[in-house]
Amino acid sequence: MFRTLRDAFKIQEIRRKILYVLMMLVVIRFGSQLPVPGVNTAFFANFFANNTNDAFSFLNAFTGGGFDNFSIFALSITPYITSSIIIQLLTIAIPQLEEMQRDGEDGRKKITAITRYVTVGLALFESIAMAIGFGNKGLITEMTVVNVIIVVASLTAGSAFLMWVGEQINDKGVGNGISTVLLINILSRIPTDFVKLFKQFIKGQTILMGSLRALLILAIVLAVTVFVLVLNGAERRIPVQYSKKMQGRKMVGGQSSNIPLKVNTAGVIPIIFTSSIMSFPGIIASFAGKTNVGGWGGKVLGVLNSANWFNRDNMFDTLGIILYIVLVVFFAYFYTSITFNPLEVADNMKKQGGFIPGIRPGKPTVEYLNSILNYIIFIGAAGLTIVAVIPFFFNGMFSAQVSFGGTSLIIVVSVILETLKQVESMMLVRNYKGFLND
CATH class of the missing domain: 1.10.3370.10 (SecY subunit domain)
Known part of the structure; x- marks a missing residue:
């Protein structure tokens, strides 16, 4: 870097x-x-x-x-x-x-x-x-x-x-x-x-205890960062073979390529959607001045508020984590279905004479892509959930109230990596131009 x-x-x-x-x-x-x-x-x-x-x-x-x-x-x-x-x-x-x-x-x-x-x-x-x-x-x-x-x-x-x-x-x-x-x-x-x-x-704290706690905090942050790096870079590459065909007097085609499907296909969008939906009732209550609502309304707001999760004095509110996980998985599938269309990909491959080895073009290709996509989306959603829940756990169990969490960490890592990739590609293009000019 x-x-x-x-x-x-x-x-x-x-x-x-x-x-x-x-x-x-x-x-x-x-x-x-x-x-x-x-x-x-x-x-x-x-x-x-x-x-x-x-x-x-x-x-x-x-x-x-x-x-x-x-x-x-x-x-x-x-x-x-x-x-x-x-x-x-x-x-x-x-x-x-x-x-x-x-x-x-x-x-x-x-x-x-x-x-x-x-x-x-x-x-x-x-x-x-x-x-x-x-x-x-x-x-x-x-x-x-x-x-x-x-x-x-x-x-x-x-x-x-x-x-x-x-x-x-x-x-x-x-x-x-x-x-x-x-x-x-x-x-x-x-x-x-x-x-x-x-x-x-x-x-x-004493020097020994303070050092141990500092090392523990750094180890947790480092472990989560490494996990986010792996989650952000992991992908499933589906091989694609293009058949040879005559174009004029030449035989063209026959190359091998692949379709890179990122494990974290939806990025950080599912967490943003989920956090926005679950925090919306709390925002409305704050605007209305009803922050201390009693009865079932107060219990619902408490369950939806992630600041109350994993609180050792009131573990009932931690039930909200179940809804959180369900929504993250749902939005991961929903957003991916919008941004990636297996039918369109299969049609484009067919028009260009491409096929997945061992899979017939057309409907079988669409079904194969769907099955692979469903599998990796679930893995990506599970990884997103782990990254998002770890800060909630430490905030609730140890009252470590910090503003950065799983969502922030994913954004930081992905933006830095994408920016570095763009800088590298710009340097590569410049080197090619210099080579051609020479």
């Missing part, structure tokens, strides 16, 4: 792209500390201290503390992520969107424009809900129409600006812009989390 970056900085074009990304990251971190005018910046800090709802903690981790400070980037690029997921799901239900998706570059530009509009709409809706829901509780210092408009405009503009930054990184930098914004926000919280772990488990 460090060698790749060192070699990349020797190339002017790549160095300029990397420095551009670094400059944008500085802008993002500066904006995350710039408070919205007319608000009490300590409101959410006190709110998090007195509220164990994991819904806003999850959002705060994705905004790099911008939500805690209630900065102009408090919404971060979560509206864009939600918008992208919604548009992707709607391509199944709306034929016009499906046609745009297949219509090459022009179609993709139209879908991108629609995604932008939906992003601004979602950011506007979320900012209005926050301004009204928390304004009267002390968030806005003077609850007037002008102050509410300022808060709504600041949050919406901040989210739209981050969306623009992500697109600029795509065009002028390296890596995926939106993923890079998420990455820097998550990384910015990790030093604070390690300081919390140090104060909670190591500070005040």
